[in-house]
Amino acid sequence: MKKLINDPEDVLSEFMRGFSIAHKDIVEYKTDPVHFHRAGGAVQGKTGLVSGGGSGHEPLGGGYVGAGMLDAVAPGAFFSSPTPDQILAATEAANGGAGVLHLVLNYTGDILNFEMAAELAAAEDIEVATVVIDDDVAVENSTWTAGRRGVAGAIAAMKMTGAATDLGYDLAKTAEVCTKINDSMGTMGLALTACTVPTAGKPSFDLGPDEIELGIGVHGEPGVKRVPMMQVDEIVDVLVDAVVKDLKFERGENVLLYINGLGATPLSEQYIMYNHAWDKLDALGVNVTRSQVGNYFTSLEMAGASVTIMRLDEELTKLYDAPVHTAGWRKGV
């Protein structure tokens, strides 16, 4: 394992302390239990927005706390959901008296821990609503799986739902628009390499030099299918076709086209993916009215990327365009 780390057990605390000092104008870092909240605390009268999940997905985590996005976040250990006390602390920090929305990515551990935290928050008379994000079209939603995962699209959902809370949406309307965002998008990704969790010391799965994993998640777990390496345009065909089939986009619709890098894939390769994905949507008569390319939701040093396509109506376009000021995503301010 070759990494820029000291003791593997200290990786989380050292990186989070560094992050919090670098961005102290935007976030506050609390260690007992670990969570980040907006500098200055909850915005009174505004619906709070809280998310959380494992670490290793940076800038997801503290990087998306700030005006126009999350009020607080509970980051767990690498690829492990946070604990209920962390989520409760984040919920308290986000509560401006108007209730708090839990934006939860669909993984068993996250669901269980957020559920326990919501019970604890209810005991403190904090009104909590929960929306589960499950944009990964690679996983079939059936009784045979834990259901579609929450992947790259979750970042857009956090940003757009955060914008809604800034615009004064109450808790019920915030939950409604968050659900609408989730229903409007689909994501599918692939990995060229696995990644190594520092405390595990070895790659999270074994992948041959000429193999790729299709339908990869973001926690270092294998994908749904292992196939021989293909040219990038062929890979993009598979990813875009899967999302288009799931969302049933129609000619004349406006969409966000969003390529997310998993950590080790250069931006140049992500733009090659965008290039072909745009052509495919253009051929279908679908208008790409918003675009996003970059490492928004990573999986440590995994090489790979995903394609997210989101149907945009007037409301969602407005939420996407609203200003955001976080360490990981800043525009309009």
Add this chain to the structure above:
Amino acid sequence: MADTLGAGWALDWIKKTAAVVNAQREELTDLDRAIGDGDHGANLDRGFQAVLVKLDGATPATAGEVLKTVATTLISTVGGASGALYGTAFLRASKLGDSDLDAAGVVALLQAGVDGIVQRGKASVGEKTMVDAWTPALAAGNEAVAAGKSPAEVLDAMAVAAQEGAVATEPLVATKGRASYLGERSAGHRDPGAQSTAYVLRAAADAAAAA
């Protein structure tokens, strides 16, 4: 061997669990790498090491007190599904540990824990989860109680059945938890949660044999 089990047994159980989880950390991690995300060993080890710190120097009066400390510590340190599930199990079990436990009492305590796991995780038998180790263990425990066995013998029967249950998860295709994303590819691997369950019960049996 004692006729009933109390705080001393519970403390020893948890210390032995912490030791075996630490010793088998790599094995649990490797099982999880194959079909999950490779953190089960590290997460459980972190949790039980934190439990040892909490219990160090403590003088709990009942098994229930010990298990409550275990529950709250695991819930706040493990994370993932296993933290919520083991934490819920120990919390539910702790409520039946106010007085010393005879053989039937031990099984009732563990049954309460498993009820918590099933309620929280919504898994049932055959879905390649820790429930596949707990369920045969409870059946074996009830059978041993009916046969008039001692608490230590009952726990030994449960530990044996749990280990067999863990091995029996190998051919199963997962339909719950992270392994379910793999579909057919999850077959051929043992479920890490079922294996850690077998270790937890083996530690309980060994502690009872020494009580």
